[in-house]
Amino acid sequence: MTAATDASTQAASSETRAPWALTLPALMLFVGVLVIPLLMTVMLSFHDWGQYKGIEPVFILKNWQEIASDPYYAEMFWRTFRIALLATLITAVLGAPEAYILNRMSGRWKGIFLLLILGPLLISVVARTLGWALLFGGNNGLVNKLLMSLGLIRAPLPFMFTETGMVVALAHVMMPFMVLSVWAALQRVDPQIENAAMSLGAGAFTIIRRIILPQIIPGVLSGAIIVFSLSASAFATPAIIGGRRLKVAATLAYDEFLNTLNWPLGAAVAVLLLLALVLIVVGSNALIERRYAEVFR
Amino acid sequence: MRTNGPLALIFHTLFVVFMLAPIVVVCLVAFTPEGFLSLPVNGFSLRWFRTIASYPEFVHAFWVSLGLGMVSSFVALLFAVPAALAIARYRFPGRDALAALFLSPLMIPHVVLGIAFLRFFTSLGLGGTFAALLIAHVIVVFPFALRLTLAVATGMDRSVEMAAVSLGAGGFTLFRRVTLPLIMPGVISGWALAFIQSFDDLTMTVFLAAPGTETLPVRMFLYIQDNIDPLVTSVSASVIAITMTALILLDRFYGLDRVLAGKSDPGR
Numbered sequence: 001m002t003a004a005t006d007a008s009t010q011a012a013s014s015e016t017r018a019p020w021a022l023t024l025p026a027l028m029l030f031v032g033v034l035v036i037p038l039l040m041t042v043m044l045s046f047h048d049w050g051q052y053k054g055i056e057p058v059f060i061l062k063n064w065q066e067i068a069s070d071p072y073y074a075e076m077f078w079r080t081f082r083i084a085l086l087a088t089l090i091t092a093v094l095g096a097p098e099a100y101i102l103n104r105m106s107g108r109w110k111g112i113f114l115l116l117i118l119g120p121l122l123i124s125v126v127a128r129t130l131g132w133a134l135l136f137g138g139n140n141g142l143v144n145k146l147l148m149s150l151g152l153i154r155a156p157l158p159f160m161f162t163e164t165g166m167v168v169a170l171a172h173v174m175m176p177f178m179v180l181s182v183w184a185a186l187q188r189v190d191p192q193i194e195n196a197a198m199s200l201g202a203g204a205f206t207i208i209r210r211i212i213l214p215q216i217i218p219g220v221l222s223g224a225i226i227v228f229s230l231s232a233s234a235f236a237t238p239a240i241i242g243g244r245r246l247k248v249a250a251t252l253a254y255d256e257f258l259n260t261l262n263w264p265l266g267a268a269v270a271v272l273l274l275l276a277l278v279l280i281v282v283g284s285n286a287l288i289e290r291r292y293a294e295v296f297r
Numbered sequence: 298m299r300t301n302g303p304l305a306l307i308f309h310t311l312f313v314v315f316m317l318a319p320i321v322v323v324c325l326v327a328f329t330p331e332g333f334l335s336l337p338v339n340g341f342s343l344r345w346f347r348t349i350a351s352y353p354e355f356v357h358a359f360w361v362s363l364g365l366g367m368v369s370s371f372v373a374l375l376f377a378v379p380a381a382l383a384i385a386r387y388r389f390p391g392r393d394a395l396a397a398l399f400l401s402p403l404m405i406p407h408v409v410l411g412i413a414f415l416r417f418f419t420s421l422g423l424g425g426t427f428a429a430l431l432i433a434h435v436i437v438v439f440p441f442a443l444r445l446t447l448a449v450a451t452g453m454d455r456s457v458e459m460a461a462v463s464l465g466a467g468g469f470t471l472f473r474r475v476t477l478p479l480i481m482p483g484v485i486s487g488w489a490l491a492f493i494q495s496f497d498d499l500t501m502t503v504f505l506a507a508p509g510t511e512t513l514p515v516r517m518f519l520y521i522q523d524n525i526d527p528l529v530t531s532v533s534a535s536v537i538a539i540t541m542t543a544l545i546l547l548d549r550f551y552g553l554d555r556v557l558a559g560k561s562d563p564g565r
Contacts, residue, residue, distance in 0.1 A: 019392070026439070029376055029435070030399065037414055037417035040417055097305075098312045101308065104301050116317065122540055122543075125497065127323055127536055131318070131533075134322050135318060240522075258504070273409065277406065
């Protein structure tokens, strides 16, 4: 009797110890090499820095005051979020209909085009942005030639080193995330509802507006959150298309760290970007989940 | 109603052209016989692919990227597989918090991670070393390794394990002979996706790499900052070819839509 109880307590205690033993190595790794460095970065943003004295480990608000008072930073953050928002809008307007069209294709074509559209997600961002730099390429770039031969514009538009170019290239880089998100939402839509609406005499446009759209809006919104937060913290595309003058948060932080060497200020920019994104993402997630609770159930 | 009308197909065609244009252009320009960038491309030559060989910094960067990708995704799996098994099988206090912590590198912008690791490793005297790059990459690819392993481990039939236990298997034998083979598809796909993530990462790595430990994306980025010429397009085309190969393997092993569903999270 006592032996049996012993065995069962032993089994129970190994049952409670096992998950911790299995996760402990990863937990130690994450605390040691992720949590501590992040805390050090937050601390760094409160340190002092001078051209000659380097980093001084004191606690001051100098960097935060500089960001708050110098309009350069306000303009830079505003540009960062403006570009991210425009890129998000483009991906939503183009990506949602495309996901819908993809979803209605027959099996084999669906697979091929899904691979073609989502595949670029895994191709180096540097290579994809280089492609846009080649397409934009000055006044006689392919994009301008095409737009002019279609009669859409008279004079070549500047794309390189402009926000327009950054928005187009970012929208391209982020597009697969939106298609994927809307496509996932479409998988939950029952095609019978569409058929029912049709049998009751609804036209194609009514079906899209009244049946499809309400059901995929949560997918569009969660795609938008992903695209926005990735665009706002993007580095490669703004750096290559925007050049050295047109800075966004990520490229400015890079400059402070590797060119100016003002690490505390760069850390403050990065921490602020992280805080802003966490607030935006958590806030909009909560809003979406409350508004569309029935869809997520 | 289940078929696409002509308007939808026109939109679809334009969309696919938009998605593929930059990638196709890079690959076309890579085969130019000219000594400068020219579009459209006249003729076909492998000249710029041969030129890569005479730029040791690109060749070296390629080996750094390859080694870093393979080792970091393997090390990530060493930590991720036990963690995935624990999360998939046990309900324990702190389980959700742990899972959130392990997936958090997806949510943190890579610029912030790059800065945090630069600060951390410099203060340890490891700035610019391969070891620093390796540890940083392990953290960044960990969520991908964890997710794909978790997906397979969660749906696993445990009766085979029970049978093995009843026949006297235990501990490591049980894991090596029964559990690991069962979760292998997830582990291999997790490794492949983690490899691609590591191989392509620029934003975090650009903060950590020093001359000698520059990865291929970092080398390409620094080169493009100075000038864009056919050489960098042929390097890019090679990178695209490598990624495509890994993609096709992933699709065969696991199904690309499932892999990509695991990637759709904020973080880059």
